[in-house]
Amino acid sequence: MASKKDTAAAASRSLRRRATSYDVAELAGVSQSAVSRVFQAGASASKAMRERVMTAADKLGYRPNAIARGLITQRSNMVAVVISKLTNLYYPEVLVELTQRFSEHGVRVLLFSLDHESEADQILDQLLQYRVDGVLTAAMLNREQLDTIGQAGIPVVFYNRALDETSVTSVRCDQEEGERWLVEELIKAGHRTFGIVSGPADSPVSVARTTGALNKLKEHGITDVPMASGDFGYRNGRDGFTEIVQKRGGPPDAVIAANDAMAIGCIDEARERYGLAVPDDISIVGFDGVGPAAFAAYQLTTVRQPVGRMTEAAVSMLIERIENPEIAPETRLFTGERVRGRSARFANARI
Amino acid sequence: MASKKDTAAAASRSLRRRATSYDVAELAGVSQSAVSRVFQAGASASKAMRERVMTAADKLGYRPNAIARGLITQRSNMVAVVISKLTNLYYPEVLVELTQRFSEHGVRVLLFSLDHESEADQILDQLLQYRVDGVLTAAMLNREQLDTIGQAGIPVVFYNRALDETSVTSVRCDQEEGERWLVEELIKAGHRTFGIVSGPADSPVSVARTTGALNKLKEHGITDVPMASGDFGYRNGRDGFTEIVQKRGGPPDAVIAANDAMAIGCIDEARERYGLAVPDDISIVGFDGVGPAAFAAYQLTTVRQPVGRMTEAAVSMLIERIENPEIAPETRLFTGERVRGRSARFANARI
DNA sequence: CCGCGAATTGCATGCGTAATCATTATTGCC
C-alpha cells in the first residue's frame, strides 16, 4: 500500500509539472544560468559544474524544453515538409530520406500533407504559426503564397517544382531531358506511332514530362499523338491505355506514361485486355524508377530520379539558407539515371 | 528608387522581427490581452473589438506564435509519429492517413524515423524535448523507453506493436488470425508441403505472422516447414524462395511470405528461375494488401490490413488520452480483409 | 433615472529558457 501510494504520488507529480532548469539548479545548488549552459553546445562550464548539474538533472529526469528554447533563440529547429499526393509510389521514398537527413543536422520535420490545392493556404497558416525555420515543399505554391512565407523571412526550397527559374531555390530532376532520351531511343529502335498517358494537367511534373516527349516527337515529325490523362495511379494507367487504343483504333508502337505506376498499369492492360506482348508487340516506358519498376513482371524501361542526391541537395540547400538567409536563389538540376529495362525495344548498341 | 528602398526596408523589418500581439495591440489601440482573446477560440470579445484587431492584424501580417502559446498552455498541439522501416511498401500509406486525420483535429505531426533500434533512445530524447502531446509509434519500444515517456505524462499509442496486452494502448491487426485463415484455405485446397519466408526476427509483426502460420500448420500435423528470413523487401523474397527450394531439394506446394513485397519476390523467383506457374505449380500468399499486390501480374492472395479504420482508431484513441490522461489502456484489434487473389489455389466454394 | 448583473476590457504575472552584463575564481607568466 505504501508503494502504491508512492507511485501514485510520483505519477501525479510528474503529470502536474515536469522538471525545469530551476528545479535542477536548486537540487544542484547552482544558478539556473549554469544549468542552461551545461545543456548548451558551446557554452563555458567547468567540468565540476557539468557533473553536478548532470547528476541533478538525471535524478529529476530533466530535459531542456525545446519550445521555451525556441522562443528565446528564435529558432524552432523544425522545418516544414509539404507533400501533395503520396498516393503515387514515389514520394514516400523521398520523405524518409528527407527526415533522416534533416535529423542528422539536428532538425526535426513537421509534416504537412495536402491533397487539394485549396488546403494550401490553411497549411501555410499553420506552418507560419509554428515558426518553422524553413520550408521544403513538393507541392505547388503560387506566387502569393510564396511571398507570404518570404515576408516572414523563412527560406523555401522547392522539390521538383519551380515557379520561375531564377527567383526561387529548387532542386529538380530534368524531366524533359529524361523524356527526350526515352523518345529518342524509341525512335531509334523503329517506333513510329505513339500514345501518351499524362498526369493531371495541374501537375508541373506531368506537364514537363509530357511537353518533353511531345517536343522530341515533333522534332522527328511526329505530331499526331493521342493522349490520355490520369492521376499518377495504377488504375489510371490501365484506363489511359484503353483510351489511347480506342482513340487510335488500335495500339500504337509505344506508349509513354508519365510515371512508373501508370506505365505498369499500361502493361497490365496491354497484356490482359489486348493480349499484347511487351515489348514485342508494344513498348511501354515510365518515369521515376520506383521499387516496383524492377519487379520481374515489368522491368520497366524508365528514368530513375536520383533520390539520394536530390534529397541531400535539398536538405543542405535549405539548411544553408536557414543559417544565412542572404544566399541567392539557386536551382540544382539533376539528370535522371537511364534504366534500360525490358518493357521497351531499344536498339541494343552496346559499343 | 524610392520603391526599391521601401521594399528593402520592409524586408529587413520583417526579417528582423515578426509582428507580435503587442504590435497589433498598439496599432489597434487596444491591450495585448484583447488581441490574445480575439485569436482564441472560446474567449469573450465584442464584435467591434474583433474587427479592430483583425484589421490591424491583417495589416501587419500577424499570426499568433504557436511556440509561445505552447509554452503557456502546456500544449504543443504536436504529436510524434515514430516509424521504423518505411522501406517496405506498407507504412507510407499509414503515414499519410495519420497526418491527415491528426490535421483534422488541429494536431500537427512531428515525424521521426529510425532504421536501427539503437536510435530509439536518441529519438525519444528529441520528442520529449519538443514536449509533444502524444506519441504514436509503429516502431518497437522497450519497457524502459515506454516508462520514460509515461513518466513525462505523455500518452502513447502503439500501431501494430504491443509490449504486453493489457498495460499499453494499441491498435493492431490480428496477424495470427489472418495467417491461420491463409493456411486453412491452402490446406483445404490440398497443399501439403510448405515453406515460409519470414521477416526479421526482431520484428513483432513478423513473429506474430510466422507463429500464426506455424501453429495452424501444426494443427494439421505439418511440422517440417523450411524457413528463410528476410527484411520485408522484394529482393529478400526472391532470395528466400531459392533458399527454401534448396533446403527442401525442390519447391513446396505453397510458400507463405510474411508480407506482400516478399510474396511478389517469391512469385518472380518461382517463375523466372524455376519456371514454375503460379498458382498452378505453386501457391504463394502474402500479407498487407498493399497497392502492388493488385497488379495484374501478381493478384496476390493476401490479408489486407484495414488501414483506414486502424489509423482512425489510433488517432482518436491518442487524442482521447491527450484530453483525458486517466483513460485506461485499451487494445483495439482489427481483422484483416481476406483477399482471394490468383496467386494461390483455393477451393473456390462460393456457397 | 437608478441600480444591478453580465459582458467586456485592461493590468500584471508566469510559462522555461538563453543571453547580456557584472562579478568572482582561476590560470599563466615574468
Add this chain to the structure above:
DNA sequence: GGCAATAATGATTACGCATGCAATTCGCGG
C-alpha cells in the same frame, strides 16, 4: 609572488503569449 588576462558563475531580463483578477462598460428592469 603579484598582476593581468581569461574562464566560470550568478543576477537579471526578454522571448510572445494566456490567464486570473480588478475595473469598466453595457443592457435592462424597476
